[in-house]
Amino acid sequence: MSAYLELQAIRKQFGHTNVLNQINLQIREGELVTLLGPSGCGKSTLLRCIAGLADIDDGKIILDNKDIVNVPPRSREIGMVFQSYGLFPNMTVSENIQYGMKMRGASKEERRKRSEELLAMIDMEEKRGAYPQQLSGGQQQRVALARSLAVQPKVLLLDEPLSALDAKIRKSLRTEIREIQKRFQMTTIFVTHDQEEAFILSDRVCLMNKGSIVQEGSPEELYTRPKTEFVARFMGSYNVLTKPEALRLFGQVDSQAERFAVRPESVALLGGDDRQTALNEGKQIIDGSIESVSILGSIIRYAVNAADVKLTIDTLNDGRPLRQAGGGGISLALDRSQLLPLEKEGA
Template sequence: MSFVQIRDVTKSFNRHPVLDKVSLSIEQGEFVTLLGPSGCGKSTLLRAIAGLNPIDEGKIEVGGRDITFLPPKSRNVGMVFQSYALFPNMNVFDNIAFGLKMMGLKKDEIRPMVEEMLSIIDLRGKEDRYPNQLSGGQQQRVALARSLIKKPSVLLLDEPLSALDAKIRRSLRGEIRRIQQRLNMTTIFVTHDQEEALTVSDRIFVMNHGRIEQVGSPNEIYTAPASEYVARFIGNYNVWSRDQLQGRAIRGLPEQGGMFAVRPEAIRMAAATAEETPDAIVAEGTVSQVSILGNVLRFEVNVSGLPVTVDMLSGHSLDSWPAGAPVKLSISRDEWKSVRPSS
């Protein structure tokens, strides 16, 4: 039996459905991510697990215990929010220790527990500092430690990195994953950032309009999107209907399927005079735009009016295919994914 069980959970606000019979299972020690755009229901589901949003229907179990109607303080669930919510008049030590004091633990019990947590979050030597003396990343680590020190059955992270700049986000998400693995903590992470989800998760639950659209490992979600919605959201997939593809300068289209998705890095681009790749879908077009995205060059190619995005490592010369250059595109049939149209 899975450690966390969400069964047919439904929630509406002002008669507007936000969660529509959501069901999911999470194993003990697993790090899962609820991924989706704003308004898809991911934070509402997280808050329902925490007991902050009472549900209309369904059941929530953690460790075999039904917590559906328990108050938040009785659920043994830790939650870290986007805002750090630290007490400005308390130093790092006292912020971390606050929950233990509320539980009635004595000072000699609290000190070794806080010192251990300071080591885990790598803030030893900063226990006497106040929140305004810490960086944003350090403050978020304190907020994380304050939740972890109470040893919750499940740790809930509600977009905890969204207020940080990109470099700190990348560093801190790695630290969160390291801490989670060290403690073997069952963790549910909410984000709208595809890169974050792909980087830290054991599994990803992609949400759409209050439902689970697809569940899988990061590799499964990225390389085999089940629907047009997932393909468009999870990366920079090219997504086309059969009607869009027919009648254009494309040869070798699959005989089956009505909607297709192709990763931009799976498309091979060559000079228009290059020989065609055997057993591949081949298209002829013209480069319309070139963008430099760090280590990736992104080409927008016009294929008889159909826009196609092609990504290549930036080791390739920009001079090879400037805007206006005629090119030939080849796509392996294995990379041509049939997906379910959006409802």
């Protein structure tokens, strides 16, 4: 893999705490990588370091074969979009978009042409003369995006750009961002704390915790093969089991690991006829009882108690009759191949 942007052993401290701890990351040209993690994990700080808005204590940032650590932000050729848009309130939409080109000495004609192209791209030609206060949050963020793209940066950084928007606009805007990113083949780093957002948008996801990247990979890899308990828990409703719990449920466990993860959709609730089929498939069958049921649209989520282990089980809301909580015993089918051993945290 030839890296276009490469972070080598980035380290940063605030006082005595390590905010960024030996971060290594390689990003290909045109790739969209997400930094995902809980708040305070260092993802936004890392982004600010790449942009040059924060200094690093150690390490290298290589962009297009050039170390840019000592280059001031204005010369790094990096664009950035902030959560709170950062539009200039004293300028119109089109002046905002043209600002970067103006600073780089583009001619008036060139600026006007490019800003019209971008306005057309974000479908806001009508608003070219409006001021930022007159726009909705989603519109402001589209203008901010267009403004960053106007100067054709080598890398685009998006710092939780959708977090301030309501759910509906967030969904449509993330699709728009992905389309634009693909069209321009823009090397992009997207920061978010929203797992769903990260999975939908990214070519690759880096999950961060306490200043380190704990796991990176495609959304599918991250979801199906979490390495540690933190990753498994962050991915959503994974069941994390201790070794004794795993033994009680699965009978035997061929691993030295102390913790295990089981995906909620890999456990099946058995109906009357399914028992034999499940046995034939070599699955482990265990009895339990339902403690609560919640319907999440297309998914039904059961909280189940089996062998003194609390399990979350997701089934498709496919029209089969709903099992009621406390409605007597049920049987679960467990697939031993779906029991994922987890590494120790920080190992």
